[in-house]
Amino acid sequence: MVKVAIDAMGGDFGPKPIIEGVVEALKIKEFEPILVGDENEIKKYLPKKLHDKVSFINSSDYIKMDEHATDALRRKESSIYKAIDLVRNNEADAVVSAGHSGATMSLATLRIGRIKGIKRPAIATFMPTIKKEYTLVLDVGANVDSDSENLYQFALMGEIYSREVLNHDKPKIGLLSNGEEDVKGNSVTKETFAKLKDNPSFYGNVEGNDIFKGVVDVVVCDGFVGNILLKTSEGVADTIVTMIKEEVRKSGLISKVGALLMRRVFKALKKSIDYAEYGGAPLLGVNGCVIVSHGKSNAKAIKNAIFQAINYTEADITAKIESKIKGE
Amino acid sequence: MVKVAIDAMGGDFGPKPIIEGVVEALKIKEFEPILVGDENEIKKYLPKKLHDKVSFINSSDYIKMDEHATDALRRKESSIYKAIDLVRNNEADAVVSAGHSGATMSLATLRIGRIKGIKRPAIATFMPTIKKEYTLVLDVGANVDSDSENLYQFALMGEIYSREVLNHDKPKIGLLSNGEEDVKGNSVTKETFAKLKDNPSFYGNVEGNDIFKGVVDVVVCDGFVGNILLKTSEGVADTIVTMIKEEVRKSGLISKVGALLMRRVFKALKKSIDYAEYGGAPLLGVNGCVIVSHGKSNAKAIKNAIFQAINYTEADITAKIESKIKGE
Numbered sequence: 001m002v003k004v005a006i007d008a009m010g011g012d013f014g015p016k017p018i019i020e021g022v023v024e025a026l027k028i029k030e031f032e033p034i035l036v037g038d039e040n041e042i043k044k045y046l047p048k049k050l051h052d053k054v055s056f057i058n059s060s061d062y063i064k065m066d067e068h069a070t071d072a073l074r075r076k077e078s079s080i081y082k083a084i085d086l087v088r089n090n091e092a093d094a095v096v097s098a099g100h101s102g103a104t105m106s107l108a109t110l111r112i113g114r115i116k117g118i119k120r121p122a123i124a125t126f127m128p129t130i131k132k133e134y135t136l137v138l139d140v141g142a143n144v145d146s147d148s149e150n151l152y153q154f155a156l157m158g159e160i161y162s163r164e165v166l167n168h169d170k171p172k173i174g175l176l177s178n179g180e181e182d183v184k185g186n187s188v189t190k191e192t193f194a195k196l197k198d199n200p201s202f203y204g205n206v207e208g209n210d211i212f213k214g215v216v217d218v219v220v221c222d223g224f225v226g227n228i229l230l231k232t233s234e235g236v237a238d239t240i241v242t243m244i245k246e247e248v249r250k251s252g253l254i255s256k257v258g259a260l261l262m263r264r265v266f267k268a269l270k271k272s273i274d275y276a277e278y279g280g281a282p283l284l285g286v287n288g289c290v291i292v293s294h295g296k297s298n299a300k301a302i303k304n305a306i307f308q309a310i311n312y313t314e315a316d317i318t319a320k321i322e323s324k325i326k327g328e
Numbered sequence: 329m330v331k332v333a334i335d336a337m338g339g340d341f342g343p344k345p346i347i348e349g350v351v352e353a354l355k356i357k358e359f360e361p362i363l364v365g366d367e368n369e370i371k372k373y374l375p376k377k378l379h380d381k382v383s384f385i386n387s388s389d390y391i392k393m394d395e396h397a398t399d400a401l402r403r404k405e406s407s408i409y410k411a412i413d414l415v416r417n418n419e420a421d422a423v424v425s426a427g428h429s430g431a432t433m434s435l436a437t438l439r440i441g442r443i444k445g446i447k448r449p450a451i452a453t454f455m456p457t458i459k460k461e462y463t464l465v466l467d468v469g470a471n472v473d474s475d476s477e478n479l480y481q482f483a484l485m486g487e488i489y490s491r492e493v494l495n496h497d498k499p500k501i502g503l504l505s506n507g508e509e510d511v512k513g514n515s516v517t518k519e520t521f522a523k524l525k526d527n528p529s530f531y532g533n534v535e536g537n538d539i540f541k542g543v544v545d546v547v548v549c550d551g552f553v554g555n556i557l558l559k560t561s562e563g564v565a566d567t568i569v570t571m572i573k574e575e576v577r578k579s580g581l582i583s584k585v586g587a588l589l590m591r592r593v594f595k596a597l598k599k600s601i602d603y604a605e606y607g608g609a610p611l612l613g614v615n616g617c618v619i620v621s622h623g624k625s626n627a628k629a630i631k632n633a634i635f636q637a638i639n640y641t642e643a644d645i646t647a648k649i650e651s652k653i654k655g656e
Contacts, residue, residue, distance in 0.1 A: 130570050141506060144514035178469060178555035186472040186552045208559030212567040224514045225553055227506035229560050231536030236564040239540040240597060242458050244572075247593045265575045269568060 001032050002313045004306055005092035008037035009062035009079040010099015012295040018098060019045035021302020026053060028303075031310055034092050036083040037062065057082055062099065065295055069102030073110060080104055084111050087288040094289035094309035096280065098297040105142055108283055108290045115318060117325035120146065121285030122154045122223070123292065124161060125230065126278045129214030134278060136162050137211065137219045140226035142283065148191035151175070151220055155192075156324050157284040158218035159201050164315035165282075165308065166217070173199070174206030174216035176225065181205065188222070241266070279304030282312060285321065289313050329360050330641045332634055333420035336365035337390035337407040338427015340623040346426060347373035349630020354381060356631075359638055362420050364411040365390065385410055390427065393623055397430030401438060408432055412439050415616040422617035422637035424608065426625040433470055436611055436618040443646060445653035448474065449613030450482045450551070451620065452489060453558065454606045457542030462606060464490055465539065465547045468554035470611065476519035479503070479548055483520075484652050485612040486546035487529050492643035493610075493636065494545070501527070502534030502544035504553065509533065516550070569594065607632030610640060613649065617641050 006022060008015045019042055022033050035042050036057045046054070061077040075081055080099050084107045086092035097104045109121055122139035129135055138154050139146065146154075155173050162171035175193055177185045184205055185193060196202040203216045208229065211219055221229065244265070271277065279301050280293035289312040293305045334350060336343045347370055350361050363370050364385045374382070389405040403409055408427045412435045414420035425432045437449055450467035457463055466482050467474065474482075483501050490499035503521055505513045512533055513521060524530040531544045536557065539547055549557065572593070599605065607629050608621035617640040621633045 128567065130567050144506060176556060178472060178552050186550075189552075208556045208561075209563030209566065211560070212563035221556075222514075224506050224517075225556060228504060228536045228549075228553060229556060232539070232557050232560050233536075233564045235537030235540035236561045237568060238537065239456065239458050240565060240568050243596055244593050247596050250592075264578075265572050268571055268575050 001030055002094065002310045003032040003034060003092045004309050005034045005036055005057075005083040005086040005095045006302075006306070007062075007079045007083045007095070007097035007099050007104075008035045008042050009059065010097060010295075011293075011297055012065065012098075015041050016045050017298050018302050020299035021297070021306065022054070023047065023050065024299050024303040025306040026050065029307065029310060031306070033306075034083075034086060036086070037079045057086065063103045065100055067100065067103075069100065069106050072100070072103035072107050081107060081111075084108055084290075087290070088112050093313040094291065096291045096293060096302065096305045096309050098280075098293040098295055098302065101292050101295070104290065104292050105283060108286045108288075112286050112288045112290070115285055115287050115322045115325065117322065118153055118157075118285040120150050120153070121283050122157065123281050124158060124284055125281045126275075127211050127233070129212050131214035133214055134166075135211050135214060135219055136166065136217060137221065137226060137229065138284065139221065139223040140230055140281070141223045144222065144224040146188070146222040148188050148195055151188065151192040151222065152195045153285070153325065155196055155199070155202070155218070155220045156328070157321055158220060160317060160320050160324060161282060161284060162217045164317055164320060165311045168217045171201060171217035172203040172215075173201050173218045173220060174203045174210065176219050176221035176229075177205035177207065179205065180207055180210070192220070237269070241269070276301035276304065279306070279308050282308065284317075287318060289318065329358055330422065330638045331360040331362060331420045332637050333362045333364055333385075333411040333414040333423040334630075334634070335390075335407045335411045335423070335425035335427050336363045336370050337387070338425060338623075339621075339625055340393065340426075343369050344373050345625060345627050346630050348627035349625070349634065350382070351375065351378065352627050352631040353634040354378065357635065357638060359634070361634075362411075362414060364414070365407045385414065391431045393428055395428065395431075397428065397434050400428070400431035400435050409435060409439075412436055412618075415618070416440050421641040422619065424619045424621060424630065424633045424637050426608075426621040426623055426630065426633075429620050429623070432618065432620050433611060436614045436616075440614050440616045440618070443613055443615050443650050443653065445650065446481055446485075446613040448478050448481070449611050450485065451609050452486060452612055453609045454603075455539050455561070457540050459542035461542055462494075463539050463542060463547055464494065464545060465549065465554060465557065466612065467549065467551040468558055468609070469551045472550065472552040474516070474550040476516050476523055479516065479520040479550065480523045481613070481653065483524055483527070483530070483546070483548045484656070485649055486548060488645060488648050488652060489610060489612060490545045492645055492648060493639045496545045499529060499545035500531040501529050501546045501548060502531045502538065504547050504549035504557075505533035505535065507533065508535055508538075520548070565597070569597070604629035604632065607634070607636050610636065612645075615646060617646065
């Protein structure tokens with residue numbers, strides 16, 4: 001059975017939604033949760049009958065969201081440090097954390113280490129499409145100043161994840177660029193294009209709007225660009241929602257029906273951009289499974305992050321990435 | 329009076345909306361339009377009484393949207409070539425073109441040349457904000473692989489344009505980055521940050537979503553990132569509109585009222601992202617005024633692009649940029 005270490009403490013809302021997520025996951029799948037954190041606190045939210053289905057690793061410290069990631073390496077009593085070290089020491093197969101994402105990423109990279117041959121790990125996230133599927137986008141912020149070798153490796157890792165965990169039979173990989181023509185790009189993406197062009201999964205350059213059309217399954221970019229992409233999408237969605245609300249407010253005569261309709265629209269919108277639907281972002285390229293969940297994760301998000309961790313482990317993504325990189 | 333050369337031929341819909349835009353502009357402001365294109369075609373859309381208010385430069389060729397920008401330099405009979413050369417030869421103060429934007433940019437750069445001291449010109453565009461104002465974003469695609477000197481110059485040019493043409497008394501400049509903290513950025517933006525940090529107009533790093541909040545007046549980025557930013561925004565907006573339409577369609581019972589409400593929402597949305605409201609994107613850094621309008625420009629867009637060209641010329645932006653760069 002897959003052993004999943006769960007940082008129970010670091011999320012924005014404390015252990016409650018985290019433990020509820022574990023409980024939800026246990027109803028559906030068999031796995032061995034290792035709950036890292038303040039055992040007394042955790043037990044408040046864990047039904048008695050489940051106490052023997054989980055293990056506890058007590059921890060007296062956790063890294064707060066406004067603390068510096070650079071401190072993480074010294075905070076050996078923190079829940080995320082201990083959870084990551086369970087993977088390092090092969091006492092767990094995977095770790096799920098809704099805590100400080102910077103701390104999680106640097107601890108994962110430094111304590112677990114990279115897969116042999118991988119220059120830099122990448123954070124992969126899920127963007128909604130009009131096809132009601134997700135586009136996997138990486139890197140969305142683990143690195144800035146990626147070179148073509150980094151982007152090339154992101155492409156290979158994204159392909160493996162898409163095929164093995166997301167069940168896309170023949171995933172198509174796109175390279176994010178400033179135009180879809182082959183000649184478009186900056187110096188780094190042009191070099192990356194040349195490296196990818198003989199890969200049968202490579203679709204070619206894609207543009208920002210192609211992500212939401214679901215033109216490809218995996219989109220590769222530098223973490224600086226990926227972060228701007230995420231934040232821009234967030235900004236546009238917020239702006240449109242604000243505008244809609246204002247129009248509904250102004251249109252007094254149809255307010256009741258309008259409000260009903262708007263609730264449905266917002267619900268659909270929220271669902272499509274809700275990270276709870278997929279659970280968390282895998283940190284691809286570290287020598288073990290690390291799922292980085294949003295700090296505001298609810299029980300559903302944690303449950304889905306755990307499922308991702310189980311699928312990742314069962315599909316043996318780490319070994320597949322290592323053998324792919326070795327073969328290149 | 330300001331002389332504005334107008335490429336009457338290159339837009340997606342031929343000379344009709346272009347000439348209608350000129351007619352609209354003449355109703356409000358005095359200026360000297362120089363219409364470049366097929367004189368017989370142009371005259372079809374120009375009321376007789378205006379024939380002596382405009383000059384004509386006949387041209388037998390124009391560059392189609394699907395042709396290569398690289399051909400532009402050899403197409404000396406094309407409307408955009410002739411319009412640009414009017415500025416080059418001081419026979420016009422400004423040029424407005426809804427034609428092939430790549431051709432317009434390369435002809436402007438090669439035939440008119442750069443302002444002394446400017447390393448690279450930049451395309452500046454307008455992004456909507458929830459404050460119902462625009463954020464000026466540059467560069468959105470004239471260059472890829474900009475260095476910190478380029479970004480620094482974009483900041484100075486954006487500041488001048490924002491103050492002199494958009495009437496922001498003390499424009500605030502933001503540097504697009506992967507986080508708002510000073511230490512965030514890639515190697516190029518970190519270098520740019522160091523160059524800008526003593527500029528009193530410099531706000532600091534901004535994130536993708538800050539553009540739509542109207543946190544600053546001017547946002548500076550590399551053209552590769554700027555293009556992805558534009559396309560991503562477009563993609564998110566399209567996706568949300570598609571989702572709303574689907575929800576309205578599904579909700580049969582409230583369809584009539586819903587449809588009415590949706591028309592209002594879409595109208596407000598369309599208005600806020602409608603380039604017709606501001607007219608076109610100035611190409612900052614060339615030694616003359618060049619306004620690049622959208623190929624699908626309607627009369628209103630052309631009218632507003634002409635007003636931008638007049639304001640640009642009257643504020644003597646070119647000289648102000650030159651003297652600013654000289655002083656640095």
